[in-house]
Amino acid sequence: MSYEAKFRVWRGDAGEGELRDYTVEVNEGEVVLDIIHRLQATQAPDLAVRWNCKAGKCGSCSAEINGMPRLMCMTRMSTFAPDETVTVTPVRTFPVIRDLVTDVSFNYEKARRIPSFDPGDTKPGEFRMQQEDVERSQEFRKCIECFLCNNVCHVIRDHEENKPSFAGPRYLMRIAELEMHPADTADRRAIAQEDHGLGFCNITKCCTEVCPEHIKITDNALIPMKERVVGRRYDPVVWLGSKLGIVKKGQDTPSA
Amino acid sequence: MSEIERHAYDVVVIGAGGAGLRAAIEARMQGKKTAVISKSLFGKAHTVMAEGGAAAAMGNVNPNDNWQVHFRDTMRGGKFLNNWRMAELHAKEAPDRVWELEAWGALFDRTKDGKISQRNFGGHEYPRLAHVGDRTGLELIRTLQQKVVALQQEDHAEFGDYEARIKVWAETTVTRLLKDGDRICGAFAYVRETGRFVVFEAPAVVLATGGIGKAFKVTSNSWEYTGDGHALALLAGATLLNMEFVQFHPTGMVWPPSVKGILVTESVRGDRGILKNSEGERFMFRYIPEVFKDKYATTPEEADRWYDDPDNNRRPPELLPRDEVARAINAEVKEGRGSPHGGVFLTVVDRMPGGAEEIKRRLPSMYHQFKELADVDITTEPMEVGPTCHYVMGGVEVDPDTAAALVPGLFAAGEVAGGMHGSNRLGGNSLTDLLVFGRRAGLGAAEYVDSLDARPAVTEEAVEAAAAEALAPLERKGGENPYAVHAELQQTMNDLVGIIRTEEELKRALEALDKLRERVGNVSVEPVAVNDGRGYHPGWHLALDLRNMLLVSEAIARAALERQESRGGHTRDDYPQMSAEWRKVNLVVRLAGDPGDPRVELKRQPMEPMRDDLLGLFETDELKKYLTAEELPAEVGAAAGDESEEGDR
Numbered sequence: 001m002s003y004e005a006k007f008r009v010w011r012g013d014a015g016e017g018e019l020r021d022y023t024v025e026v027n028e029g030e031v032v033l034d035i036i037h038r039l040q041a042t043q044a045p046d047l048a049v050r051w052n053c054k055a056g057k058c059g060s061c062s063a064e065i066n067g068m069p070r071l072m073c074m075t076r077m078s079t080f081a082p083d084e085t086v087t088v089t090p091v092r093t094f095p096v097i098r099d100l101v102t103d104v105s106f107n108y109e110k111a112r113r114i115p116s117f118d119p120g121d122t123k124p125g126e127f128r129m130q131q132e133d134v135e136r137s138q139e140f141r142k143c144i145e146c147f148l149c150n151n152v153c154h155v156i157r158d159h160e161e162n163k164p165s166f167a168g169p170r171y172l173m174r175i176a177e178l179e180m181h182p183a184d185t186a187d188r189r190a191i192a193q194e195d196h197g198l199g200f201c202n203i204t205k206c207c208t209e210v211c212p213e214h215i216k217i218t219d220n221a222l223i224p225m226k227e228r229v230v231g232r233r234y235d236p237v238v239w240l241g242s243k244l245g246i247v248k249k250g251q252d253t254p255s256a
Numbered sequence: 257m258s259e260i261e262r263h264a265y266d267v268v269v270i271g272a273g274g275a276g277l278r279a280a281i282e283a284r285m286q287g288k289k290t291a292v293i294s295k296s297l298f299g300k301a302h303t304v305m306a307e308g309g310a311a312a313a314m315g316n317v318n319p320n321d322n323w324q325v326h327f328r329d330t331m332r333g334g335k336f337l338n339n340w341r342m343a344e345l346h347a348k349e350a351p352d353r354v355w356e357l358e359a360w361g362a363l364f365d366r367t368k369d370g371k372i373s374q375r376n377f378g379g380h381e382y383p384r385l386a387h388v389g390d391r392t393g394l395e396l397i398r399t400l401q402q403k404v405v406a407l408q409q410e411d412h413a414e415f416g417d418y419e420a421r422i423k424v425w426a427e428t429t430v431t432r433l434l435k436d437g438d439r440i441c442g443a444f445a446y447v448r449e450t451g452r453f454v455v456f457e458a459p460a461v462v463l464a465t466g467g468i469g470k471a472f473k474v475t476s477n478s479w480e481y482t483g484d485g486h487a488l489a490l491l492a493g494a495t496l497l498n499m500e501f502v503q504f505h506p507t508g509m510v511w512p513p514s515v516k517g518i519l520v521t522e523s524v525r526g527d528r529g530i531l532k533n534s535e536g537e538r539f540m541f542r543y544i545p546e547v548f549k550d551k552y553a554t555t556p557e558e559a560d561r562w563y564d565d566p567d568n569n570r571r572p573p574e575l576l577p578r579d580e581v582a583r584a585i586n587a588e589v590k591e592g593r594g595s596p597h598g599g600v601f602l603t604v605v606d607r608m609p610g611g612a613e614e615i616k617r618r619l620p621s622m623y624h625q626f627k628e629l630a631d632v633d634i635t636t637e638p639m640e641v642g643p644t645c646h647y648v649m650g651g652v653e654v655d656p657d658t659a660a661a662l663v664p665g666l667f668a669a670g671e672v673a674g675g676m677h678g679s680n681r682l683g684g685n686s687l688t689d690l691l692v693f694g695r696r697a698g699l700g701a702a703e704y705v706d707s708l709d710a711r712p713a714v715t716e717e718a719v720e721a722a723a724a725e726a727l728a729p730l731e732r733k734g735g736e737n738p739y740a741v742h743a744e745l746q747q748t749m750n751d752l753v754g755i756i757r758t759e760e761e762l763k764r765a766l767e768a769l770d771k772l773r774e775r776v777g778n779v780s781v782e783p784v785a786v787n788d789g790r791g792y793h794p795g796w797h798l799a800l801d802l803r804n805m806l807l808v809s810e811a812i813a814r815a816a817l818e819r820q821e822s823r824g825g826h827t828r829d830d831y832p833q834m835s836a837e838w839r840k841v842n843l844v845v846r847l848a849g850d851p852g853d854p855r856v857e858l859k860r861q862p863m864e865p866m867r868d869d870l871l872g873l874f875e876t877d878e879l880k881k882y883l884t885a886e887e888l889p890a891e892v893g894a895a896a897g898d899e900s901e902e903g904d905r
Contacts (some may be wrong), residue, residue, distance in 0.1 A: 013786045029512020030629070041739040045795035046784040050297070052478045055518045055625065057394065058300045074628055097449050097783070098792045107425075108298060112418055116406035117361030124355035128370035134363045138388060141363060141395060142555055181363065214624075256409035 001028040003082045007035060009047070010089040013098045019087065026077050032088065033061055033072035036100070056212060059146030063100050064089045069148045069210045072164035091151040107147050110167045113195070114174055115253045120185035133182040140177035140221055142213045143170065149207035149217055155200045166197035169207035169217050176221035179228065186253040195227045195255045215223070260453045260719060265291045267701045268443055268458040270430050270485060273301035274393075274690030275670025275697070276464030277400035278353075282698025284407055284422040285460075288705060292404070292424045293445060295465075295480045299401045302466050302478050303690065306393025307621060308682040309385025309520035310691070312350035316371040317383040318566075323347040324873050325381055330685060331874075332547075333379040333484055333577045334649070334678020335823045336839055336882040337498065340616060340866045341656035342676040346685070346692050353691035354386050360406070362399040363735030364388055376526040376566075377683045383566075385684040390521050390621045396687055428454065430484065431800055432722040433461060433666070435491040435843055436712035438666030440492070441553060444722035447798070451790020453723055457714050460701035463489060463652060463668040464657070464694065468502075468812075472645035472754070472804040473746035476508055476519040482801040483808035485672035489652045490807055490856075494661040495846045497674035499650035500807070500815035501825040503681055504755045506581035508644025510599035515629045517644040520602065520622060522683045527618050528563055528607040531585070532638070533593035540573035543584035545879045548576060556843075568631040579680045579824050582643040586755055589642065599642030604634060612636070643755055647686065648808075649677045649825055650815070654845060657698030659693055665712070669697035679824025729799035730789065735780030738799040745772055745805060753813050758829045762817040769810050790815045807847075810856045815843045818858055836884040839863070 005026045008019045026040055033051055040047050051061040054073045061072040066087050080086055095101040117129075150168035151157065167175075175192045178184050192198045205218045215221075231238060267283040269276045272294035283290040292303070313326040326347040331338055354372065364386050365373040374383040388395040408418040415421075427448035434442040434455070442457045465485030469477025481763065486496055507520040525531075533539045541559075544552045552573045553559035559572035574581065585600050595601055612635035616623050620633070626632040626639060651674030652661050659667045670690045677685065729738070752765035756809040779799045783789020790796060821835040822828050840863045848857035871879065871889055881890055 013791070015786075027513065030514040031629070034514045040794055041737075045737070045739070045781060046793055048784075048792035048794065052296050052300050052480065053302070053305055054478065055305065055515070056628065057391075057621070058296075058304050058478070060297065060300050076628070076631075078631075098786065101449075101792050103449075104297070112405055112408060112412075116402060116409060119359055119361075122359070124352070124359040126360050127355075129363075129366055130370055131366040131373075134366060138365075140364050141388070141398060142391065143398075144304070146396065178361075181361065184361075256412065 002026060005035065005080075005082065006085040007039070007079070007085040007163065008085055009036070009039070009100070011047070011099050012096065014096055017096070019089075030077045031073055032065055032075040032077065032086065035077065035086075036072060036088065048097070048101045050101045057144060059144030059212075062091050062146045062148050062151065064091060069152050071146060071148075071212050074212055091148070093151040093153075093157045094147070104147055105217045106163060107145070107150060107168070107170060110171045111174070113255045114167070114171055114178070115186050115188060115191075115256050117184055118186040118253075119176055119183050122183060127183055129182045136220070137177045139215055140173050142215055143173065144213060145170065146212060148210045148212065152206045152210045154206065155197070155202065162197070162200065167201050169201070169222065172196060172201065172225060173215070173217050173221040174197055176225045179225065186254055187251065189229050189232050190252040191255045192225055198225060198229060201226070260455055260723065262455045262457055262714070263291070264456065264457045265462045265696070266705050267291075267462065268293060269462040269464055269698075270443065270462030270488070271295075271466060271670070271672070271765070272298060272424060273303040273464060273466055273670065273815060274396050274400060274687060276301070276462070276693035277397070277404060278548070278691050278694030279462045279464055279667075279669055279698035280422060281400065281403055281407065282695045283702050286699065286702035288702045290422045291458070292422070293428050293430055293443070293456070294424060294426050295429050295484070296427060297422045298426050299397060301397055302481060303397045303687075304394045305476065305478065305519065306316065306687055307390040307519065308523045308526070308686050309375055309387030309392045310350070310396065310687035311377065311380060311384045311682065312354045312386060312688050313347060313384060314351045314354065314372060314374065314386070315851070317355055317374040321382040321384060326350070326384065327870070328873055329380050330682060331678070333682035333685075334680055335478035335834065336678065337823060337863070338678030339656055339675030340479065340870055341853060342693070344870060345656060345687060345696070346676060349692045350688035353688060353695065357396065357399050357691070360399050360403045362395055364395070367800070375523065376575065378522055378575045379682040380684065381664055387523070387721050389618050390523050392687065396690075418765045425454075427795065429800070430488065433488050434714050435492060435663070436714070438664060439712055440663060440711035442714045444719060444724060444726075446790070448792055451788065451793060451796070453726065454600070454716060455719055459711050460665050460667065461709055462697045462701050463666070464670045464673050464697070465672045467648045467671040467764050468805070468808045469645050470801075471745060471749050471809045471812075473750040474517040475645040476505055476510065476517055477645070483804045484801070485668065486651060486811070487804035487807040489661060489668065489672075489813070490845070490847045492663050492666060493846070494663045494666055495653040495844050496811055497650055497653040498679070498815065498843055499648070499811040499845060500819050500843065501649035501679045502645060502812060503578055503647040503649060503825045504582045504643040505646035506578055506585050506643055507602055507641035508646075509630065510640050510642045511597035512594070512630060518625070518629070519644065520639060520641050521619070522578070524602060524604060524619060524622060528602045529574065529602055530572070530607065531574055531581075531600055531602055533588045534595060535593055537619070539588055539593070539600075539701070540581065540584055543580060543587075544573050544576065545580060548580075552576065577680055577682060578885050579827075583827060585641070585643055595640040597640050599640040601638040602641045603638035605636060606640065646670060647681055649681055650674045650812070657696065659701070660704070667697040667701050669693040673714065679826060696876075718869050726800060728789045729779055729781050729796055730783055732778065732780035735778045736775055736778040738781065738795055738802055741772065741775050741779055742798060742802060742805070745802070745809060748772070749809055749812075753809070753816055756827050756829050757816050759817065762813055765813045766810070766817065769806065769813060773806060776806050784791055807856070811845045814856050814858050815845060818860075836882060839882060840884065840887070
């Protein structure tokens, strides 16, 4: 069942690099990450690749395979024809460290700026929440932080200049997750728009398309978040209510 | 070597999984300047792989549950070899640790009245596992990760620096613990991205490095699980406890070959999944051991009634502790009743009232895992599963209350620590183990730092020696490929120190490991083409990890040869019985001999007798199955007299 596959793998570092050709054995049931590992073990012991679980659960082995952002561990070789050349390149939105490994610190910096969960006065053991109420945020907490959504998002993929003012789908979804958390008391609607660039998103759904966890990022997180922001700012009933003091709203929570 | 950078902390935590992050959070909340050293990126640790849940006797689903019942289940699961004080602390504190996660933002599945839902699992008398579908480990790691970020935000508000009091060193690997005299003074590490060396100066180090699975060929463990903490502890003069006990999870994927070993969660069985052989027989009924006879159903009818009416029926035998199920599957395959790819069948088809939709809702990760990796639709087809190396019960010998190892300043928590789980860990007890003892280790380390008069110092010589050791594979020329040596080590452990062991094979394993030691000492790698040749160099990393895997492999094989009985995660074909005499014995290993070429040395250490109030939680008839006559409570010990020897047969 095994055959020799043609692979083109990007080799290089932050300075420069090139696509290099390899011919490498493929066996039944294998995934792209298996082939990269075989290259390491037999032909290129210094080939840099980031991976951990090899089961689609940790989100470490993100790369672009024939131009498509994917997890290498979840891309089966059987999806390619045996004579097809498989091209593997690092994700494009983040700077290359070496070969297939990129510097994803952008994501960790964005994570730090979003105000954390705030349970107010509720004490441990006292939380009471219904399943249907936690399910919305639970969907977003399936996120394995592979950062493929941030990688594919055109707002920053081809626009380095937008990075300071745009958190990317991953962290706009994190804001949505906290906003929909039944026990959270903070209000992140203003900062979603002002600090984290929710308005940049023009719902092309590229993020949803590449999500290996099949989270409906655009439909279930970003669009409802946009509605919440709009509702707070422009709903005339809310506006009038707040002027008359009938609608009481929490303070806007500033970015951390 | 003077260019090596140094960073000073109060507490350095090695490992950023559940135990490491919980320890770091605690140390930081005690006001200590804390570093977390993570072999991979922040939030990627092996804890994310945990599926089933976190066992804590909250009593949300069955109010009869309490810490005493949980304690009993844990001791039974570990076949009474557990450090009973750890099992007690764990059972008592687990609910608080789970509730605390909820206050930090975790979103567990709910009961109808809005509390944290709890599910059934092997060996647990009541539904006890707090869970989020089948991705509980991810929820745990993400919650702890976000708590670390919350603390960093506090520090940013106060000091203008997120990392003022807690910093995560991502993709950084420790290769040596450093000592000043007999006590810990820091750690030596390399940063993966650049290969540059870093010295951490710290009076207290917490090991939270997880397990050793990568020493075996078929494993559910990720690449990080190379026994680093076990080996670092040995090299620093600490001891390891009961290393012979390795858990083979009964249900790993067996096909396709490239995913062989990947875990199939026990929740599949907790949620009505059953095991069948190639003849279509639900075979587990034939494998209920004597000690569990009265607790498990004897017919499929009774077993199936249990899911809805657990008070009036006994449990299905698919939910026996993991060691029992793994051995049963092993036996079925050996006797020719296996599945096409050398496992058995695990099926949920037509087992759930809500049909395919309920399967997808209850087991979403499993549905995707099989669909995407094996092209199997678990709502219409059975899964093929077989045992996979999953967890090491053995680990660093620690004080139960403070998690302190024998070396002053060294602490250990989570899988790298030994004792808590005895000879076999119950599913669900790991996640709460991480939280309970992670917190205690962070606290223990903070208190230790407070008790010191003066901080220990890191000498230049120690740093130079550690750097020379780390550079050796790059400076050696024409040596062996580390990947080839690793593959042979894994094959050796799988073939000779696996799920069923014999004296003859273990002796062969030790000979083979002896030869491998020379080869490990002779691996070489070429520098990469950029900078100083050490940036993101996987071959070099593996060359350094090999030292650790070899040391733990020797420890496991030596202890396995010594223990002449079968118990939990140690099955001897030549000594198939459990022995009450052996139960009183802990096997402890340390390094001895020439420090340049040390050897694993083993000694027997008596087990401390269980406290009377804890003994009193068990029926005497049950105690007789495990304990010698002298160990039984005084009033029954005399009466038991001559029959006790038969008790465990």
